[in-house]
Amino acid sequence: MTPPPDEGNLGQQVPPRPSALGDTAPERDPHSPLRNALPEFDGIRELDSSPPKIWTYIYLLTFLGAIWLWFAYPAWPWFGGATRGFLEWSSRGELSRSVQQAEAGAPAIAKRFAAASWDEINAAPDLRAYGAAAGRGLFGENCAPCHGINGRGNEGFPNLTDEDWLWGGTPEAIERTLHVGIRWSGSEETRTSQMPAFGAQKLLDRPQILALVEHVRSLSGQEHDAVAAGRAKPVFAENCASCHGEDARGNQEMGAPNLTDDVWLYGGGSKDIYESLWHGRGGVMPAFGGRLSEDMIRKLVLHLRSLGE
Incomplete structure (x- = not known):
């Protein structure tokens, strides 16, 4: 019966060398640098051979190529921008050439x-x-x-x-x-063009705006308070007709929408119209x-x- 290992000395125990390796000394590579001893652990030997020469040549070529790219193309930051490089290449110029080639074909x-x-x-x-x-x-x-x-x-x-x-x-x-x-x-x-914020800018008071909402709804045939709409007609003529026209059909020269159809950019409900009149509207489109x-x-x-x- 094999006695149990001494658990306290496990870290100091070295496994025996495999018998297949024999008792001969480790093989030395004649092309490797001189060393006092070759690394060995647990029967595994590592030689310190030089890499194949083709790898060295490839490394030198890539290194020289990187140096060439540094000087041939824009790469080095400088005052006012990067250096232009010997070839004076630029992505804008390449794009222009590509466009010209596409147009030609x-x-x-x-x-x-x-x-x-x-x-x-x-x-x-x-x-x-x-x-x-x-x-x-x-x-x-x-x-x-x-x-x-x-x-x-x-x-x-x-x-x-x-x-x-x-x-x-x-x-x-x-x-x-x-x-x-x-x-x-x-x-x-x-x-x-800009629609005024009649409420926020205190151009009209709240009762006038509420009546004007009813008048705008009447223009497009929606349900409305006829009395309030009638009361707002002079308010509309004084404050809105200059852009939307006396007939409220809009003005494309000013970007003023037609108020008589059922097309609403910000909604045609009473609350939506009230918000437009109170705060004004003005969207943005890029050039x-x-x-x-x-x-x-x-x-x-x-x-x-x-x-x-």
Whole structure:
């Protein structure tokens, strides 16, 4: 019977060397650096051989290649920006070359579209179809986050599938809106209009605004208090008609909506209209003139117009 191990001295016990290794001395690699002894543990020997020369050559090549890239391309930070490098390469220049190559290899219809005027595009069904299809991806990337993938809008973001356009629905008007944006601080020529906050700015008192709510509801044929609506007619003529018109059908030159239809950007309920009158309204749309090319904007216009067809 084998006696149990001495648990207190387990850490000092060394397992016997496997008999398969024999009693000969560890093999030495003639190409390894000189050492006093080779590492060995539990019968496992490790030689200190030099790596194959091909690995050394590959390492030197990659090192020299990295040095070349440092000096050939923009890499070193400097005052006013990174160094330009010997090749003077830039991502903007590469993009320009890629665009030129794409334009050179573009199909004939793309070249016709780029050279056509709006009158020529409107008279050519194939150009309109091409532009609308090409603008679908642009819409998904630039417009869908606010107006929805189907263009039906959300509260505060217009429905683009109907015929109600705040700033005009002609190709030229839509193109202009896309170029300069609406109340966009980054564009000096942006479309600008602002509905006053009649309540917050104390232009009208609360009873006047409540009566005006009834009058606005009457304009679109909704249920309303006829007495209050009649009382608010002079208030509307004095404060609202200058933008929305005496007939309340709006003014596309000022971005003032038509109040006689059933299209409401912020809701047509009594509470919604009250909020609009009290606090005022004024949404913002980015200007795409500096972000999209002329060709892209025209394709986007055609896609927008196709949403209502």
